[in-house]
Amino acid sequence: MILQNGKEEWKKTIREFYKPFSIELEKANKEIEHIKIEEEVSDVPCEKCGRMMVIKYGRYGKFLACPRIS
Numbered sequence: 001m002i003l004q005n006g007k008e009e010w011k012k013t014i015r016e017f018y019k020p021f022s023i024e025l026e027k028a029n030k031e032i033e034h035i036k037i038e039e040e041v042s043d044v045p046c047e048k049c050g051r052m053m054v055i056k057y058g059r060y061g062k063f064l065a066c067p068r069i070s
Helices: 010-032
Strands: 040-045 052-058 061-065
Touching: none
Parallel strands: none
Antiparallel strands: 040 052, 052 061
């Protein structure tokens, strides 16, 4: 419903948006549980154990980690 001042009723707009959005969000949450990120092996040896470090992804991007610690 558009009001006289040209603005829509915000509660109705939120309801129309949120119902389909919540369905998609629930579907995405179920699918993401099945995703496994494969570790990439680098060519940098670990200083402590000698095994090749792996590339992992964190909050700030990629980083190297020892495969024994993971």
